[in-house]
Amino acid sequence: MKKFLFALLAAGLAATPVVAEMKAMGEEHHPEMKVERLREKRHAKFRKRMEKQIKRMKKDLDLNENQVNELERILKDGGKKIAEIRKEMRKKIRAIRIRTDKEIEEILTPQQKEKFREFKKKRRQRLKKRREKIKEHRMLREKEENDKDKNYM
Numbered sequence: 001m002k003k004f005l006f007a008l009l010a011a012g013l014a015a016t017p018v019v020a021e022m023k024a025m026g027e028e029h030h031p032e033m034k035v036e037r038l039r040e041k042r043h044a045k046f047r048k049r050m051e052k053q054i055k056r057m058k059k060d061l062d063l064n065e066n067q068v069n070e071l072e073r074i075l076k077d078g079g080k081k082i083a084e085i086r087k088e089m090r091k092k093i094r095a096i097r098i099r100t101d102k103e104i105e106e107i108l109t110p111q112q113k114e115k116f117r118e119f120k121k122k123r124r125q126r127l128k129k130r131r132e133k134i135k136e137h138r139m140l141r142e143k144e145e146n147d148k149d150k151n152y153m
Helices: 002-029 030-060 064-108 112-152
Strands: none
Touching: 030 064, 064 112
């Protein structure tokens, strides 16, 4: 029995670095992990915004606890409905873009197709830079709002 427990413990200790390495490599090899992490991050931001909104409304409107609970339920339900609509819209927009790009490529010569692909690649890079600027701006704005909320309370 002791040998079995010792072997089990040794196997667990030996597997620890492997598990850590898998987690470190995870997002590269398992994009769904990255998507899940981003989803959790968005959900946390939504909760934080909702909590701020509830605090402000509670103070400004002098809400009682029942009203606060109902407000929280209403905001959660609304947020879920909006998220579902956004998800569907993203799918539809992506399908339209793919179809449009295929139609464009059908009318191009092989040389033009190559240029078109390069054009799309550059466009994605520009969009990525724009998203990074927006993210920086958003982070600045959130910091300012947090500072403002501290002064508000």
